[in-house]
Amino acid sequence: xxxxxxxxxxxxxxxxxxxxxxxxxxxxxxxxxxxxxxxxxxxxxxxxxxxxxxxxxxxxxxxxxxxxxxxxxxxxxxxxxxxxxxxxxxxxxxxxxxxxxxxxxxxxxxxxxxxxxxxxxxxxxxxxxxxxxxxxxxxxxxxxxxxxxxxxxxxxxxxxxxxxxxxxxxxxxxxxxxxxxxxxxxxxxxxxxxxxxxxxxxxxxxxxxxxxxxxxxxxxxxxxxxxxxxxxxxxxxxxxxxxxxxxxxxxxxxxxxxxxxxxxxxxxxxxxxxxxxxxxxxxxxxxxxxxxxxx
Amino acid sequence: xxxxxxxxxxxxxxxxxxxxxxxxxxxxxxxxxxxxxxxxxxxxxxxxxxxxxxxxxxxxxxxxxxxxxxxxxxxxxxxxxxxxxxxxxxxxxxxxxxxxxxxxxxxxxxxxxxxxxxxxxxxxxxxxxxxxxxxxxxxxxxxxxxxxxxxxxxxxxxxxxxxxxxxxxxxxxxxxxxxxxxxxxxxxxxxxxxxxxxxxxxxxxxxxxxxxxxxxxxxxxxxxxx
Numbered sequence: 001x002x003x004x005x006x007x008x009x010x011x012x013x014x015x016x017x018x019x020x021x022x023x024x025x026x027x028x029x030x031x032x033x034x035x036x037x038x039x040x041x042x043x044x045x046x047x048x049x050x051x052x053x054x055x056x057x058x059x060x061x062x063x064x065x066x067x068x069x070x071x072x073x074x075x076x077x078x079x080x081x082x083x084x085x086x087x088x089x090x091x092x093x094x095x096x097x098x099x100x101x102x103x104x105x106x107x108x109x110x111x112x113x114x115x116x117x118x119x120x121x122x123x124x125x126x127x128x129x130x131x132x133x134x135x136x137x138x139x140x141x142x143x144x145x146x147x148x149x150x151x152x153x154x155x156x157x158x159x160x161x162x163x164x165x166x167x168x169x170x171x172x173x174x175x176x177x178x179x180x181x182x183x184x185x186x187x188x189x190x191x192x193x194x195x196x197x198x199x200x201x202x203x204x205x206x207x208x209x210x211x212x213x214x215x216x217x218x219x220x221x222x223x224x225x226x227x228x229x230x231x232x233x234x235x236x237x238x239x240x241x242x243x244x245x246x247x248x249x250x251x252x253x254x255x256x257x258x259x260x261x262x263x264x265x266x267x268x269x270x271x272x273x274x275x276x277x278x279x280x281x282x283x284x285x286x287x288x289x290x291x292x293x294x295x
Numbered sequence: 296x297x298x299x300x301x302x303x304x305x306x307x308x309x310x311x312x313x314x315x316x317x318x319x320x321x322x323x324x325x326x327x328x329x330x331x332x333x334x335x336x337x338x339x340x341x342x343x344x345x346x347x348x349x350x351x352x353x354x355x356x357x358x359x360x361x362x363x364x365x366x367x368x369x370x371x372x373x374x375x376x377x378x379x380x381x382x383x384x385x386x387x388x389x390x391x392x393x394x395x396x397x398x399x400x401x402x403x404x405x406x407x408x409x410x411x412x413x414x415x416x417x418x419x420x421x422x423x424x425x426x427x428x429x430x431x432x433x434x435x436x437x438x439x440x441x442x443x444x445x446x447x448x449x450x451x452x453x454x455x456x457x458x459x460x461x462x463x464x465x466x467x468x469x470x471x472x473x474x475x476x477x478x479x480x481x482x483x484x485x486x487x488x489x490x491x492x493x494x495x496x497x498x499x500x501x502x503x504x505x506x507x508x509x510x511x512x513x514x515x516x517x518x519x520x521x
Contacts (some may be wrong), residue, residue, distance in 0.1 A: 001300070028301045042302065049308055064312070066352040105311030107353050108374045113303045116422065117314045149301035158297040162421055164315075178304075215349040217312040270345075288352055 001027050005200060006154050007249045010191035020181070020191055021143035024150040044142045048101045050101065051122035053111050057100025064106040066288060069218045073100035074087030076226075084132075091230050098125025098229035102222040105167045115152050117159040118168075118210075118217045119175035123148055126179040127234045129187065137274055140186060143181050148182040151198055159257035160251070163210030164269040166260025168224065173205030173256065177249075180235035189240050199245030199252045201235035206252070207259055209267035211274025213281045214288045307333055307423050308369040309454065310506050315400055316353035319419030321373060322515050323427075324362020327404040329513045330430055331413035335406035337386045338363055344399035346419075347391035356389050359402065363387075368423060425512075433475040433484040436519075439513050441470065442489045446501060447508040450476045450483040458485060463505075465497045482508075492517060 003009040013023045027034045056062070058077050063070035076096040079085065085092035102121035105111045111120040121146070131141050150163065155174045160166030180201040181194040189197070205228075213219040245252065266273030275281050298304060308416035309318040324453070328334065332431065340359050342350050350356050371377060373421035381388055394401055406413045416429035427437050430445060437443055444462075448454055455474065462469060468490040476483035493512055502510045 001296075004296075018411060024301055031300050043305065046306060046308060063446065064352075065354055106358070108312065108317070110308065110371060112306055112308050113312050113314050113318075114306075114421070117309065119512050145305055146301060149305040152304035153301060156304055157296045161298075163302070166397075210454070214352060215345060215501075216352040258429055268461070289348070295449055 001153065003030060004154065004157060006151065006195045006247065006253070007250055009150055009154060010195045013191040018169070019143065019147065020150050020185055020194055021145070021147035022089070022132070024146040025113060025143065027150075028146070040142060044138065047127070047145060048139060048143050049110055051114050051128055053101040053104045053109060054124055055126045056109060057104040058096060062100075062103035062107040062109070064103075064216075064218055065108060065241045066214065066216055066218065068216065068284065069106055069222055070103055072102055072222065072226075073097070087230060087252070090129065091233050093132070093235055094125045094129040094229040095226045096125075097129050098122050099222060099226040100123065102225040106216075106218050106222060108247050114148070115156060115174055115178070116163070116171050116224060116295050118221050119171040119225060120161060121222070122172065122228040122232060123173040123179045123182075125225065125229035126183055129229075130183060134187075135188065144182045144186045147185050147194065148178040151181045152178045155253055159253050160260050164254065167263045167268055168208040168210040169205045169256055170260055171210065172221075172224045172228045173202055173208060176205060176232045176235070177201045179232035183236040184239045187236065187240055190237075193239045196243070196245045197235045197239035199247065199249030200233060200238050200243065202232055202249070202256060203245065203284045204235070206256060209263065209274050210269040211276045212269060212271055213276050214285045215269075215271040215276070216288075256266070296343045303422075305360055306431065309371045309423060310358070310369055310371065314423045315419045315421050316349060316355050317358045317369040317373075317423075318423035319366040319400070319425050320346070320355045320358035320367065320402065321362040322425045322439065323402055323417040323419060324359040324421065325515050326362070326363060326425065326427055327406060327413075327415045328363050328365060329405040329515075330415045330421060330427075330445060330511060331408070332509070332511050333408050334365070334383070335363065335408045336383060336469070337407040339390070339405040341390045341392050341403040343392050343394040343397055343401045343403070346400050350389070364408075369422075369493060370499045372469055410416060418449055430484060432477070435473060435475060435484065435486050437471070437473075437486050439486055439515050442492050442517060443492055443513040444487040444489065444498070444501070445511040446487070448483055448485065448504070448505045449507045449508070450478075450480050454483075454504075455485065457504055458487070461500045462487065462489070465494065467491045467493060467497065470507040
């Protein structure tokens with residue numbers, strides 16, 4: 001790739017008069033030696049899998065193998081149908097869809113890791129709900145996924161995208177930034193505005209630890225995906241309104257790396273701290289160990 | 296750059312819940328199947344570290360069984376893989392052990408078919424990526440993210456030149472290679488990681504060398520061939 005920072009990415013897009021998504025399709029084709037149609041086709045198949053995961057998670061049983069989670073997306077869908085959600089119907093749909101995909105993941109269904117399995121609900125939640133709301137074509141959505149991928153590519157190479165390395169800020173935080181930037185562009189924002197959306201979103205998750213109860217990708221991962229989708233909508237709205245990330249987005253990515261590197265191991269996916277070590281978290285862990293001993 | 300392209304960020308397509316504990320585990324199962332060269336009748340699967348702690352909740356056991364059956368990490372049959380393995384006549388035994396100093400997500404396989412036994416030790420290092428660190432008692436280190444040849448041979452002078460000549464003549468670039476032996480003039484294993492697929496003809500030519508006992512191919516993303 002010919003960019004390694006978001007500033008370079010947005011400058012190159014402006015120079016070429018291209019969207020982040022369109023530019024990334026061309027860069028990916030160049031880098032991989034494949035045709036643009038081929039790389040577009042692979043991402044299009046991923047979008048189909050995301051939509052199917054939303055459908056399943058909002059309509060089918062999603063109890064996890066541990067039995068700890070499942071059914072929350074359906075609860076939010078039912079509530080939206082019977083009452084006026086405080087978020088409004090559209091943001092509430094994004095939240096429900098993000099929960100749905102995360103629950104499909106926890107129940108051993110098929111998902112696309114975006115960027116990881118632990119954060120796989122946020123981008124589908126934002127994308128599928130926004131497509132329904134604004135009537136966008138699948139082609140526009142797939143181009144948007146390339147925009148999300150371009151942003152994630154910079155974050156991953158300049159910081160972290162795994163909870164074991166950088167905490168939840170690196171997984172859920174990165175996914176929110178990717179979704180926010182891509183949504184800003186899909187709604188007609190400039191590359192500069194999309195990049196501001198990334199910085200605005202990332203600032204809101206700095207310091208978030210990875211503390212999965214029982215070491216499983218369930219509690220608090222699933223609800224954090226629901227919250228993450230809502231935050232992405234908010235960050236895109238701020239950027240489209242002209243709010244700027246005063247600390248440039250590349251510097252926010254840098255500080256996410258610094259914070260992740262200084263995070264204690266107990267707060268990096270080991271289940272040795274945070275929510276995992278609350279009295280209830282510990283009780284759940286010992287119950288799971290009982291079940292795990294069936295070998 | 297640690298992450299090379301857009302699909303190392305967006306993707307892989309996989310069965311949840313964890314890229315390391317489920318998708319990576321399925322790839323390790325498939326690597327073990329290919330390293331043994333056949334579908335085993337009996338598989339002993341021993342988890343250590345975080346795998347040992349959380350394998351039930353993450354479906355690591357199901358994912359490994361799926362890999363042993365040759366299923367890809369996004370195959371929905373993963374959820375039923377233990378039952379499917381048993382239906383296919385594969386006896387599975389899961390256990391746990393302590394491996395001080397080992398990678399937190401390590402699994403050890405002992406696969407049996409007829410009188411033969413193959414062993415493999417592998418680690419799931421994140422994002423569905425794996426590292427194989429042991430094959431049949433030999434120390435190795437390869438990622439299985441490209442076609443990889445495992446060549447069993449006797450420790451005889453000139454063997455490496457003979458092996459690389461055949462591969463080179465076929466126009467195949469070797470990206471990394473390592474050799475481990477049990478003793479001088481004894482059994483040895485050469486691991487060749489390739490940029491291109493190894494054709495059956497190349498594998499046959501390698502196997503025809505007098506000092507070569509067996510040639511196996513690990514290719515997790517290609518069509519299965521042993």
